[in-house]
Amino acid sequence: MFDTVLVANRGEIAVRVIRTLRALGVRSVAVFSDADADARHVREADTAVRIGPAPAAESYLSVERLLEAAARTGAQAVHPGYGFLAENAGFAQACAEAGLAFIGPPASAISLMGDKIRAKETVKAAGVPVVPGSSGSGLTDDQLAEAAREIGMPVLLKPSAGGGGKGMRLTRVESALMEEIAAARREARASFGDDTLLVERWIDRPRHIEIQVLADGHGNVVHLGERECSLQRRHQKIIEEAPSVLLTPGIRAAMGEAAVNAARSCGYVGAGTVEFIVPGGDPSSYYFMEMNTRLQVEHPVTELITGLDLVEWQLRVASGEALPFGQDGITLTGHAVEARICAEDPSRGFLPSGGTVLALSEPSSGSVRTDSGLLAGVPVGSTYDPMLSKVIAYGPDRAAALRVLRGALAETVILGVQTNAGFLRRLLSHPQVVSGDLDTGLVERELDSLLPAGVPAEVYAAAALLKTPPAAEAPGYWTDPFGAADGWRLGGTPAWTVHHFRVPGQDPVGLRTRARGASYELLLAPAAPSESEGAAPEPRAEVRLVELTADTLTVELEGVTHRFTHTASPEGVWLGRDADTWHVLDHDPVEASLSGAAHAGADTLAAPMPGTVTVVKVAVGDEVDAGQSLLVVEAMKMEHVISAPHAGTVTELDVTPGSTVAMDQILAVVTPREEQQ
Template identity: 55%
Template sequence: MTHNNIHTVLVANRGEIACRIIRTLKDQGVRSVAVYSDADADAPHVREADVAVHIGPSPARESYLVIDKIIDAARRTGADAIHPGYGFLAENAAFAGACADNGIVFMGPPASAIETMGDKISARAAVEARNVPTVPGISRPGLTDEEIIAAAPGIGFPVLIKPSAGGGGKGMHRIEDPASLPEALVTARREAKGAFGDDTLFLEHFVDTPRHIEVQVLADAYGNVVHLGERECSLQRRHQKVIEEAPSPLLDADTRTAIGEAACDAARSVGYVGAGTVEFIVPSARPGDFYFMEMNTRLQVEHPVTEMATGYDLVALQLAVARGEKLPITQDDVTLTGHSIEARVYAEDPANGFLPTGGRIARVVEPQGPGVRVDSGIADGSEISSLYDPMLMKVIVHGADRTEALSRLDRALANTVVAGVGVNTDFCRFLINVPEVVAGDLHTGLLDEVVGDYQVSDVPDDALVAAAMVWLAERWPDKPGSAWAVPDAWRLGRSASQRVRLAWDGGSSLVSLRGTPAGAEVTVHDVVAGLSDDEEAQATPRTVRATIHRDGEAWRVTADGLSRHWQIGATGAATEKLVSSDEGTWVLRQEKVARSAADEDTGGDGTLTSPMPGTVIALSAQAGATVAAGDAVLVVEAMKMEHVLRAPHDGVVAYHASAGDQVPAGKPLATVTPTDNS
């Protein structure tokens, strides 16, 4: 068997996965090469790599998805191997073939395995030949809409439309009502064609109260295949995972063994080599009746929970296999210890239909502590574009058991700060505290069932106190009374905290402050009548971590993962907090961000505006055509999410944008002028 000398690896990706791969390459003493588009010129993965190569304009189709540019960068930098990460070219058989043609090791499976598992129809046939169970359905090449519609009643509703190519939920639609199947097929084919260049579809029965459980597998070129246990990925929306954990709280030891063996058989069915994930759909009430769903022929986003539960570095194992070595572990070596949970931090607004957000990140604070890991691709100043995936980082924790892991994740998310761009950390905290989630009673529809109960958390009053103190320090850093102007009694070890008594909103607090204006730890003790300062300081405190930075003429306060706009030193009709100290009294006023026409999609005159920064991908009617209320008018896509803009009333359509246009949030895209009889 060939042994490959790998001294330099090019990482054909960006963001958090590129940073994570580079970290292991450094640990292994391997030179790393990053590639970057115009938008990523100053991205963290570029700064962390040993060498970085510019590969083109910002759109992925002109940079990260251009095989010739990636191969050229590898040849120019002397890369022995390419790690594709996930997404982009990670599951592109032509890319794997191009690496082989140029004498570059592809750190993934053979092109033949990618091709077979990349087509869900051929994947079903391959695993069925190894007696791996699959979901009832119809799957053969070239199925027409008419054939799918005719087969659906025999499969049994609800059914799930799935594209044969690709993954990540693109083109997947659950259908309850047979009458809605024809329109859904049209949409699914367009999505599949746009995302994967292939509009082939097939149909499966939708398993009732399903759980999404996947198994991590590793295989070498000598025929050795092992699994590293399973991951529970049932908390998802639009088929995009939000919370993942290992092991699954559903499976017992016998089922874990059986599903692991089935995953290994699925890998063997295509002569798999490298790291991969076999995904199963599992009925909640009958976990022993699991069904093969698909195989991802790459490293998964959620691989860190497996690493933390098993203690193995999957990228290091990928490197060993790529070098032509035998797997350094056997199945008997793999044990799951404790429990690990991961939350994906997305640039999105959960309070506004999870619409993508964007902009420049002003401040990032990563959580720390025992059992806490962060895989991140952002830093202070990072620009978040609608051109790429909305996932910014992953917060991963490990605990002795699931209860401890959930508690640690809650605390870690509370101490995650991404200021300047809206993120979903507050929603993730809500989700992991839902009673069903705490009990481990999960299914893939649970998030959609509970999302209506989510309410945005308010910034704690304690955070306002912190903001006022930081603001005072920045305005008058040398003014008596400013916490950072007071001698801090520096000593070896941690400096002493500063104490300031403040009155706010009719109450008062004794505040102990450590840190700097860019990152303050504020402990607030409520004033208790008759107690001295020392006695009050011994009472049960509340501690928050807060930052404050300028946001134009305003300020943005972030505390314990919650971010809001605040005007400091201003007055107005919005919610106000009066804060006073010996230096005077000032006002903190929360800016009420009213929903605009851009947020609502339509103005009163029938104008449809873009709800998010993105790309117009389809005009659903002809200019000048008459549409009925509720008809689709156009589709905007951003960060892998489609948003259909529909006619607010009967009328005639006029377009102000074309398919392919990149548009900002709030831009008028079409107008539906009422007809005389509407």
């Protein structure tokens, strides 16, 4: 076993690898960019080395700086994690030439399976069924379009060099082919440094099932069962489970054998995953999609049902050990489900979000595991991947595992950054998910039913009460009426006290409060106060205080009682838990997320997420058509096209390629043609 291992990654995977290194008594070396100087993986490693500024190209993707860090710290091996250089054959080769063990497959296997075109040809020769699609590499845009027409719409455009859904484009109409090809090339080039594409037939309502394989350097290859990864958004997984309810023992054995043959065909060593696309109506008709030559994000569900630590076996195989078990020694017990917590807003099309983690509470028990890279007080930016953590639950069967995970997500608190945690909990309660009737399009089809209605009115009431609690009314207790913020007036009816709030997607509102004898009433009403002295406008909702103590707050809204339990975080932030949702209660929960652009009008184009402008296609004075793409904003490896809201003239353009923008920042203004006449 190695004495020192450098972890060439960041976030939750770096923390995860460091945990196993510590358990094995191996010294860990973390690397970090300037953006991650205070990150959790830096604090938990035995040693940490700065490798450059925030841009990944100058830090985590710099082979030279990573090798320098390994040399400075005396590392004998490098664990690449996943993402960044994990599937970079050049990095694996550079490690070998520097005398470092690369904890992954040989460079030749990475190169072969990293080229999806060559990979399909190789596994097909080994008897593994593949998805019908284009043949040959280096196809031009016109050749890709022609191949798509021959295959028949709809088709899926895929980068040959990458994975993780980056650059993948589902195209259903021929007229959109050329623009989609161009966009797929841009994303592929930005994510993988290679814009080679292939095109495949799109299989409607498919299921995504992958097989975990493990191979040593002595010719032994086994599979560790399958994972169901059909619940996705933007072609990226958000819920994974093992095993799949779709497969029979016979199909599981056949797919496992196909995966082993695929691994053997490229001389694989280490932990890897063979991904299949499976028609939901005919699981026996499975097709090879690609092989991920690295550890997968969802590896914990396999660990929980097999009892194996995959990172440990990566290390043992890389140090030359042979697998002590064969296929007959692999047993699958129980069921495990994983949810990926990402910095994104489901109500805005899963666009990336950011901010500082104000408060953090992550579940961990005998049946719940959380793999996380988060710390309270640490900012989450738009430079890297949006995934923050993973919550994994285990149970004796699928129903039990789902129940445990839903409960664990309810206990997950990440405040200050918009995440998908609530969305995932609602998804896990969807009838089709509960029954196991899954496919890769389910999330998009059911999106509207899975989104929350918005911030509940009682949350604003609770926030106002914590800001301005009612005066104590204990016998003998006296409060200066002129100092109490309860709307009391000498010789008159109590006036309204107004607290202003701005709710996403709504006009500004005011939470109006006043004391009424022994009770304290709150009204969620229009923000503008009435001109008539002492008069109150018609309320939008009425929230009545039931109880306010040192650690609980109970309010009533339209006959329903909501009880909040609040606790002070290390950052001094008060939290309120209403049912299964946590909110920040001691400050305006949404004010920081809004700007003037949110109410600037239909002519204004604003940034849908914090990120970087990568493409500007127009200039001031240009005439544009409705729907014409004008700019491209990229964040957290996601590209978003900004299109013209209507035909008109570009009258303002406030950004250039490379500009860093905040959410809702104004990018451009398109004045309608009719207004110019």
